[in-house]
Structures are given as C-alpha cells and as structure tokens.
Amino acid sequence: MTVKTSLEMSKDTSKPEQLITEHIDIWTSAILAKSTSGRGSSKKYELYGIGKLRGLIFDLAVRGKLVTQDSNDEPASKLIERIVTRKLSQVHNDEKIFALPLGWSWVRLEDIADINGGFAFKSSDYTSDGIRVIRISDFDEMGFKNDKVVRYPYSLDLERYKLEEENILMAMTGGTVGKSLLVKALPEPMVVNQRVATIKLIQGIDSTYMNSLIRSELIQSVINEAKNSTNDNISMKSIKNFLIPLPPSSEQRRIVAKVDELMLLCDQLEQQTEASIEAHTTLVEVLLSALTDSADADELAQNWARIAEHFDSLFTTEQSIEALKQTVLQLAVMGKLVPQNPNDEPASVLLERINEVKSKLVKEEGLRTSASKELNADDEYLTQPHGWEWMRLGNLAKFIDYRGKTPTKIESGVRLITAKNIRFGYVDLKPEEFISEDEYTSWMTRGFPKQGDTLFTPEAPLGNAANIDIKGKFALAQRAICFQWHLSEISNFLLLQILAQPFQLQLIDNATGMTATGIKASKLKEIPMIIPPLAEQHRIVAKVDELMAICDQLKEKLKQSQETQVQLTDALVDRALG
Structure with a gap:
C-alpha cells in the first residue's frame, strides 16, 4: 500500500464521501490485536479502521456533510413549528458545537420526544410466563437477545412501560451505557426495566436518523462525559438535554438512505477483511504444522527455509507471531530444532x-x-x-x-x-x-x-x-x-x-x-x-533465544505498522470532519 500523509490526502480529496471510498485500503488495514475477546466472540482482533469508518459516517450524517442540501426542502424550523406543541427549551449560542447547514435547527431531545425510564422490577418476582421484560443485557445495536428471557405478570400498572415500534432504547448504566436499539419490530409485547430509557419521537422525526445521531460522536461524547463523572451512569435529565442538530424532514430521509448504503459498504468491507484474516491464519497454521511434522532437523531446515522467504508477508499479525513463538517452543521440546550430536553425554x-x-x-x-x-x-x-x-x-x-x-x-x-x-x-x-x-x-x-x-x-x-x-x-x-x-x-x-x-x-x-x-x-x-543431554539443552536454548529475538523484531515492526495505520485512519476522520 502507498501511504499518503494527511496533508496529501487533504489535497487530493475534496468531499467527505470521497475520503470514505477512495481510501478503502487505509480503513481495512488498521487492525489491532485484542487483549481479550468480547462476550460471545472468538475474534482476537479489532477492525479499528472499519469501526472508525462507521463512526465517521454517523458523524458526517449529523453534521450535514453526507448528502447535499436541497433549497426546496421545508426548513427544520417550519417542521418544528408544525409538529411541536410544547414550549421549546432554550439553546444558547455557546452550546452550539458546530455551524449547521442551511435549513437545519438546534433542538433539545425533550422537545421532539417523550423520554421515560423503565419500571423497577424485582428479579425475585420474575416468572416463566407473563409479559417479557427488557433489561440492559437483553439488547444491543443489532437487536434483542433471546438467550436469557425473563417475564413478569402483566397488569395495567405496566401499560406506561410498554415498548412500541419505532421507539429507541438506550442503556443508562453499566459498561454499555449509551448503547441504543431502534425497535423496528416487536416479536411480542414487552415492558422496559429500570435504567433503560425509552425514547418515543414525535411524528415527523425520522427514528432511524435519530438513532444514527445517538450513535454519533456528538452524543456519545456527552454520554462519556456524564458517565465519567457519575460512575458509568447517565441521568434522565442528561438524556432529555441532548442537543440535536435537526435537518429538514426530506433531508432526514436522504441521510438515512445514504447511511444505509455506506453501512452496507462497511459490512462488505468487514466480511472481506475477516475472510482475508481467516485465510491468512489458516495458511500460517498449515505452514507451521509442516514444521512440527518435520521428521528431523534436516527436514525442518528445508521447511523453515521456505517460510523464511516470506516472513514479512506471513507474520503480519500478533496472532501469527504468537503462533510462531509457540511452534518454536514445541520444536524445541520435540528435539527438532537443532541437530543432535552423538558425542553428547547422554x-x-x-x-x-x-x-x-x-x-x-x-x-x-x-x-x-x-x-x-x-x-x-x-x-x-x-x-x-x-x-x-x-x-x-x-x-x-x-x-x-x-x-x-x-x-x-x-x-x-x-x-x-x-x-x-x-x-x-x-x-x-x-x-x-x-x-x-x-x-x-x-x-x-x-x-x-x-x-x-x-x-x-x-x-x-x-x-x-x-x-x-x-x-x-x-x-x-x-x-x-x-x-x-x-x-x-x-x-x-x-x-x-x-x-x-x-x-x-x-x-x-x-x-x-x-x-x-x-x-x-x-x-x-x-x-x-x-x-x-545437557549440551543439547544449551544448543536448543541458544537457538530458541535467536528465534525469539526475530519474533520480537517482527512484533515491534507490527506495532509500528499498526501505529501508522491508526494515525492515518484518525487523520482521515479529522480531515472529513474538517
């Protein structure tokens, strides 16, 4: 890959969408190793670049930089006058984070949505039948989780906590505070547990646009600031106070369509990158297995020579380097790493x-x-x-x-x-x-x-x-x-x-x-x-030290490469956001 500096990228790219589509190699090359894998995932890596790309798409969307404006659109101010019957909260000039495009307006979330917390259910009262209860652990951005469903006897007192289609759920506490789910379909009646906020938008506000807004850095930064000061909690007051950049109704729909299009691109990039990683992992496993299957040190030397020719292209991930280290250790204890000497003391x-x-x-x-x-x-x-x-x-x-x-x-x-x-x-x-x-x-x-x-x-x-x-x-x-x-x-x-x-x-x-x-x-x-034999032990240890030093060099080179890719990715994001 030809690496461009952020200055060069700023010269050859004028539109944010071009920054997205013309630098696919950078988005897909920024891959970091995970120290631990997430729940339900065996992946040992993080697609950092593609993750940043997804975030950038949301950020561009809510700044009015993802689609062109149409002067014929009804301004958001007119939309607000038509659909909002309550008194609007005041938005001060010093709160406005960036300049809005023509036709957009700043509003607070409480002005365009009804926001409620869930009911404080007691876990000891859960039953095997009744209405389903949605807790923080029961949803993520992809949908509802059905592995640990809990229920509660239904009564009319729970009516105000019932979930409806087009509602947005948001976690208010814990390690996943700020995650959201746009409810497109209800598989069954559901009620919401405490510490889960339900956002019900006024008719005329696109729920998909609003969910994209919640997932953008604009709102997530507010959530992070709130949770850092309140021990991983965000209050109902803070949620109601979210500052919303509201586009004209027609532009909301155009933004949603473009976000869907670009998210599909991200999905495809993710699938292709993961397939490439898995193919690379399989190739490394096969080649390293050939080393451990070698009959003796001479055959090992031949197999090693074939691998050594392609070191730079084979051992390009932390996982592959760790696999190489473990192979070296296994060869050492199998007696295949160095030639034996019949004159050694047995x-x-x-x-x-x-x-x-x-x-x-x-x-x-x-x-x-x-x-x-x-x-x-x-x-x-x-x-x-x-x-x-x-x-x-x-x-x-x-x-x-x-x-x-x-x-x-x-x-x-x-x-x-x-x-x-x-x-x-x-x-x-x-x-x-x-x-x-x-x-x-x-x-x-x-x-x-x-x-x-x-x-x-x-x-x-x-x-x-x-x-x-x-x-x-x-x-x-x-x-x-x-x-x-x-x-x-x-x-x-x-x-x-x-x-x-x-x-x-x-x-x-x-x-x-x-x-x-x-x-x-x-x-x-x-x-x-x-x-x-003791003399052979010494030869084995010396050889292992030599090969581990090579692995450490590969790891340092990988670290430097990853840092470069992350810097390039961050530079692209900064450039796109202007």
Missing part, C-alpha cells in the same frame, strides 16, 4: 547426577518434594528423541510453595512476588507489593527462591512461568510455586518445556475446577518432563 548420566543431588538434599535438609520414579508408555506425551530421558517434575526440583497463607502487605519493605507478577516467560515487577522485614523472616520458612529458579502459577492463571532474574531478596506469595532445580543448569530448557503446548496440555488434563481452573501440587509433581 541424558541418563545427567539424571544420575540429579538423583545424587536429590538424595543428598533428602538426607541433609529433609527434602520432601518427590514423585513416583516409575514411568510407562502412557505417561510419555512426546516422541522421545535418541539420547533423551524422562523424569517426573517432582524429582527434578524442590517445590517452594506458600499456598494457603496470606502475608500482610505494606507500602514499602521487602518485595512480594505474587501470581500477578508471573507472566508467560518473564517476571513483571508491576504491580509492586511489599511486606515488612519482620514478616519476611517469619513468613519465608519453606525456602528461599533464588536467581535461576523457576516461578510457576498453579491457578488464576494456570501455567504462567518465568525464571527468576530479580536481584536481592524477595518474598513469595500464595498461588505461586518456585521450582528450585536440583541442577541449576537445566532451568532454561525446562522453562521452555513448561511454556510449550505439550506441557500446557498436561496441566489442563490434570487440573480441577470450573471457574478458577487450578492444579494441585500432588498432581503437578507427577507430570513427566523430557530431558535432553
């Missing part, structure tokens, strides 16, 4: 040394961490390369575990490392928490973690792990386990193995709990670990 000799250290710790320090020595074919979840061996986790390390206790936290003192600090592959010192020197002495009675040990989260979240690189003493909180390896030289490879998918699947298979999945220490100790 892993069996390494395990003998580990057992010697363990026996000494049992005898001299009363080590209790242990696991079964016996393994059978069913325990082995990876194909064992030549010269590699298996040993259960509980026989490789001492477990330092403070689960079941909670220290008293203070503002400063000895650093406390909690599960929140243990991320996937690294220790994050934020958030910072501390305990006193005295409590550190009385608290840390089960062992002292040190540099080179591995920290692990057995629950919430399950399976994060990182090697300790903290200088100085620190305390270890509950819901965090320290693996103090009997031989520190094995820590780097075993961390890779813990982070790799095969071991993570073992954690899931041995975990318990529905909402907060976790694994008991007794189960964790019994999970087998595959152990290469």
Whole structure:
C-alpha cells in the first residue's frame, strides 16, 4: 500500500464521501490485536479502521456533510413549528458545537420526544410466563437477545412501560451505557426495566436518523462525559438535554438512505477483511504444522527455509507471531530444532547426577518434594528423541510453595512476588507489593527462591512461568510455586518445556475446577518432563533465544505498522470532519 500523509490526502480529496471510498485500503488495514475477546466472540482482533469508518459516517450524517442540501426542502424550523406543541427549551449560542447547514435547527431531545425510564422490577418476582421484560443485557445495536428471557405478570400498572415500534432504547448504566436499539419490530409485547430509557419521537422525526445521531460522536461524547463523572451512569435529565442538530424532514430521509448504503459498504468491507484474516491464519497454521511434522532437523531446515522467504508477508499479525513463538517452543521440546550430536553425554548420566543431588538434599535438609520414579508408555506425551530421558517434575526440583497463607502487605519493605507478577516467560515487577522485614523472616520458612529458579502459577492463571532474574531478596506469595532445580543448569530448557503446548496440555488434563481452573501440587509433581543431554539443552536454548529475538523484531515492526495505520485512519476522520 502507498501511504499518503494527511496533508496529501487533504489535497487530493475534496468531499467527505470521497475520503470514505477512495481510501478503502487505509480503513481495512488498521487492525489491532485484542487483549481479550468480547462476550460471545472468538475474534482476537479489532477492525479499528472499519469501526472508525462507521463512526465517521454517523458523524458526517449529523453534521450535514453526507448528502447535499436541497433549497426546496421545508426548513427544520417550519417542521418544528408544525409538529411541536410544547414550549421549546432554550439553546444558547455557546452550546452550539458546530455551524449547521442551511435549513437545519438546534433542538433539545425533550422537545421532539417523550423520554421515560423503565419500571423497577424485582428479579425475585420474575416468572416463566407473563409479559417479557427488557433489561440492559437483553439488547444491543443489532437487536434483542433471546438467550436469557425473563417475564413478569402483566397488569395495567405496566401499560406506561410498554415498548412500541419505532421507539429507541438506550442503556443508562453499566459498561454499555449509551448503547441504543431502534425497535423496528416487536416479536411480542414487552415492558422496559429500570435504567433503560425509552425514547418515543414525535411524528415527523425520522427514528432511524435519530438513532444514527445517538450513535454519533456528538452524543456519545456527552454520554462519556456524564458517565465519567457519575460512575458509568447517565441521568434522565442528561438524556432529555441532548442537543440535536435537526435537518429538514426530506433531508432526514436522504441521510438515512445514504447511511444505509455506506453501512452496507462497511459490512462488505468487514466480511472481506475477516475472510482475508481467516485465510491468512489458516495458511500460517498449515505452514507451521509442516514444521512440527518435520521428521528431523534436516527436514525442518528445508521447511523453515521456505517460510523464511516470506516472513514479512506471513507474520503480519500478533496472532501469527504468537503462533510462531509457540511452534518454536514445541520444536524445541520435540528435539527438532537443532541437530543432535552423538558425542553428547547422554541424558541418563545427567539424571544420575540429579538423583545424587536429590538424595543428598533428602538426607541433609529433609527434602520432601518427590514423585513416583516409575514411568510407562502412557505417561510419555512426546516422541522421545535418541539420547533423551524422562523424569517426573517432582524429582527434578524442590517445590517452594506458600499456598494457603496470606502475608500482610505494606507500602514499602521487602518485595512480594505474587501470581500477578508471573507472566508467560518473564517476571513483571508491576504491580509492586511489599511486606515488612519482620514478616519476611517469619513468613519465608519453606525456602528461599533464588536467581535461576523457576516461578510457576498453579491457578488464576494456570501455567504462567518465568525464571527468576530479580536481584536481592524477595518474598513469595500464595498461588505461586518456585521450582528450585536440583541442577541449576537445566532451568532454561525446562522453562521452555513448561511454556510449550505439550506441557500446557498436561496441566489442563490434570487440573480441577470450573471457574478458577487450578492444579494441585500432588498432581503437578507427577507430570513427566523430557530431558535432553545437557549440551543439547544449551544448543536448543541458544537457538530458541535467536528465534525469539526475530519474533520480537517482527512484533515491534507490527506495532509500528499498526501505529501508522491508526494515525492515518484518525487523520482521515479529522480531515472529513474538517
């Protein structure tokens, strides 16, 4: 794509609609990764550009920039005189956010609509039959949700709360405050719950235009300002006070038709972009699977060379880069990442040394961490390369575990490392928490973690792990386990193995709990670990470090590209709004 500066775009584009249609590549290229997916969605990305385009269309519509004005249209002032019988609220000049096109008028929402709140139903009184109750969670901009329908015995007292076609619903509280739904059809009689506003427009005001207005930045900014000052709430007074740029009746209809046309374009762009993303994801999955299916390091090198030729076009999303990282880890623990050396000291000799250290710790320090020595074919979840061996986790390390206790936290003192600090592959010192020197002495009675040990989260979240690189003493909180390896030289490879998918699947298979999945220490100790010769471990770790550095470079390049696309998108919006 040829990137244009906002200045160049302002020179070659004179009309807002041209900004929309002539820069499709920019709208569809601004894609951001999601940290978490929304309810009911498995998408790991946000179509930022298309989302901004939808918002821009609404904003242009309510500023009179989306369709041409017709001097023959009856002015909005005449429309208001004809349809409004109540006394109009005053609109001061300093409230008018922008200049209106000829024939438009500023009015307040309460002047052109009846606005009511819902009834305060008690959830304990809901029944399996009766009239349907619409709560905030029962609708979104697409329509009604039918997964958790609630009902209430109907009486005439509820008549004023009944919903009608062409009403607009608006959420007044919570995380979705400001969302709206234009009710085009009622599948059954409905009444509205509290904290949901019902907007019933005076005949002559186009409800679709008004719903577009509510979804525009003009109204949403008012809602955001109100909710930021009232803890995610907007009052009925604020809704009634919305300042409305009202076009002539004929122009309202032309705006609605143009919005529908351009929203259809957005739908098509969204579908095409999502199809392209899914095709790209499938291609990456197939190519990475070819790597893990390689018979040996030589075949892997050939498959890797084919991928390496197209790195810049393959790994262009955060999801694809993370998939590459996980593939590298999986190749590492499968013994396919580096060539084997028949002259390496076999892993069996390494395990003998580990057992010697363990026996000494049992005898001299009363080590209790242990696991079964016996393994059978069913325990082995990876194909064992030549010269590699298996040993259960509980026989490789001492477990330092403070689960079941909670220290008293203070503002400063000895650093406390909690599960929140243990991320996937690294220790994050934020958030910072501390305990006193005295409590550190009385608290840390089960062992002292040190540099080179591995920290692990057995629950919430399950399976994060990182090697300790903290200088100085620190305390270890509950819901965090320290693996103090009997031989520190094995820590780097075993961390890779813990982070790799095969071991993570073992954690899931041995975990318990529905909402907060976790694994008991007794189960964790019994999970087998595959152990290469020590010299091969060092070669594997060095190769992984090299490839992870490439992944980090790809991620930084992606970040810079995303920032550029977002800036271009925002520049287009600013230009269109003038």
